[in-house]
Amino acid sequence: MKPKNSGLAPRSSRRSMLKGTMVGATGLGAAGGLAALGVYVAQKNNVGGAHAASADLGNGVNGSTQRNFTMNPQAANAKIKTILNIAITAEELAVVFYTNVLKNANHLGFSNAGFLDIQAALIEEQIHQIFLAKQGAKALTNKFSFPFGNDTFRNFNHFITVQQQMEALFVAAYLAAGKEFAMLGRPDLVQIAAQIGGVEAEHRAIGRAIGGMKPANNRAFETLLLNTVADAPAVLTKGGFLNPRPGNMFEFRPVSVNMNGLSGRAWSDKDWS
Numbered sequence: 001m002k003p004k005n006s007g008l009a010p011r012s013s014r015r016s017m018l019k020g021t022m023v024g025a026t027g028l029g030a031a032g033g034l035a036a037l038g039v040y041v042a043q044k045n046n047v048g049g050a051h052a053a054s055a056d057l058g059n060g061v062n063g064s065t066q067r068n069f070t071m072n073p074q075a076a077n078a079k080i081k082t083i084l085n086i087a088i089t090a091e092e093l094a095v096v097f098y099t100n101v102l103k104n105a106n107h108l109g110f111s112n113a114g115f116l117d118i119q120a121a122l123i124e125e126q127i128h129q130i131f132l133a134k135q136g137a138k139a140l141t142n143k144f145s146f147p148f149g150n151d152t153f154r155n156f157n158h159f160i161t162v163q164q165q166m167e168a169l170f171v172a173a174y175l176a177a178g179k180e181f182a183m184l185g186r187p188d189l190v191q192i193a194a195q196i197g198g199v200e201a202e203h204r205a206i207g208r209a210i211g212g213m214k215p216a217n218n219r220a221f222e223t224l225l226l227n228t229v230a231d232a233p234a235v236l237t238k239g240g241f242l243n244p245r246p247g248n249m250f251e252f253r254p255v256s257v258n259m260n261g262l263s264g265r266a267w268s269d270k271d272w273s
Contacts, residue, residue, distance in 0.1 A: 071184070076184050079180070079184065080181070080184060080186070080189070081136070081137075082229070082230060083177050083180060083181070083229045083230075084132055084135055084136070084137035085137050085138050085139065085140060086140065086173070086229050086230065086232050086233060087128075087132055087137065087173065087174075087177065087196075087229070088129055088132040088133060088137035088138065088139050089139045089140045089141065089233070090169075090170055090173060090232065090236075091125050091126075091128045091129040091132060092129055092139050092142060092144075092252040093144050093166070093236070093241060093252075094121075094122075094125035094128075094166065094170065095122060095125050095126050095129060095252060095253075095254070095255060096144050096250045096251070096252050096253075097146070097152075097162070097163070097166060098118060098119075098121055098122035098125060099122060099253070099255060100152075100153045100250060101118055101122075101153055101159060101163075102115070102118060102119060102122060103153070104153040104154055105118075107153065107154045108153070108154075108156050108159055109156065114210065117206055117210075118206075119259060120259060120261075120262055121203050121206065122255060123255070123256075123257050123258075123259050123262060124199050124203075124262070126254060126255050126257050127257055127265060128196050128199075129254070130254075130257070131192075131267070139252070140233065141242065141244075142251055142252040143244040143249055143250070143251050143252075144241055144242065144244060144249075144250050144251075144252070145240060145241060145242065145243045145244045145245065145248045145249060145250065146162060146240065146241065146248065146250065147161075147162055147165075147239060147240035147241070148162065149247065149248040150247075150248070160207060160210060160211040163203075163207040163210075164204065164207050164208070164211070165239060166241070167200055167201075167203045167204035167207060168204055168223065168225065169225060169226075169232065169235060169236070169239075170197075170200040170203075171197055171200045171201050171204060171222050171223075172222070172223060172224060172225035172226045173197075173226055173229050173232045174193045174194070174196055174197030174200060175193075175197060175222060175224060175226075176224075176226045176227065176228055176229045176231075176232075177189075177193040177197075177229050178190045178193040178194055178197070180228060180229060181193060191267075192267055195267055197222075199264075201219075201222055205217045205218075
């Protein structure tokens with residue numbers, strides 16, 4: 001497949017990147033970016049001072065036996081469930097997004113290497129969704145929308161803008177989740193949030209490389225865009241991701257996770273690749 005967007009030289013990095021149209025601050029600003037969604041950190045603690053809780057989620061994550069002295073176990077479990085439900089909703093949104101990106105690869109001008117990078121991102125999001133489902137997480141919805149509707153997947157600049165908004169917000173949500181899990185006395189879930197959030201940060205960097213933004217890895221610290229995970233649905237709604245309607249409705253459908261070269265398929269894997 002010959003890439004239509006051939007303005008970028010091949011990148012020397014761990015991943016082979018797309019050759020894409022240059023999209024910088026102007027391109028992202030056209031859609032308002034995350035700042036336009038009103039995503040700002042408030043310097044307050046919405047968790048309450050809780051330090052420990054118990055929730056036996058099982059299925060691969062060891063539950064803590066520590067107890068919370070300021071939040072009863074039922075309230076702590078409810079908070080954890082809310083976080084996981086929002087997380088799986090975001091993962092399903094990501095699967096829908098990358099599925100439709102790949103369906104429209106010709107319109108977006110992907111190179112063969114770029115196609116594989118986006119395919120890997122899709123499968124990674126699906127693996128996250130499967131993991132969260134095994135923890136009992138239930139998505140808030142399985143129908144989504146996108147800020148530019150179908151044009152999200154046919155216009156290269158729209159694709160990059162949306163991809164960057166989504167992945168930056170996903171990173172922020174997992175950062176917030178890690179903090180909340182720590183306050184609930186769940187170091188096992190803090191670790192999981194870091195493991196998944198790290199992959200979402202890779203996706204953000206891949207998107208920057210695709211869009212020709214240099215350097216692709218442009219952050220020393222990821223941005224704290226959310227105060228709590230519970231803030232995420234309102235931000236996604238305002239951004240145009242949770243407003244499905246005729247002509248702009250995309251339903252989650254699971255995809256195959258088969259792909260050569262993909263490692264770290266389980267949270268317990270200890271490979272160095």
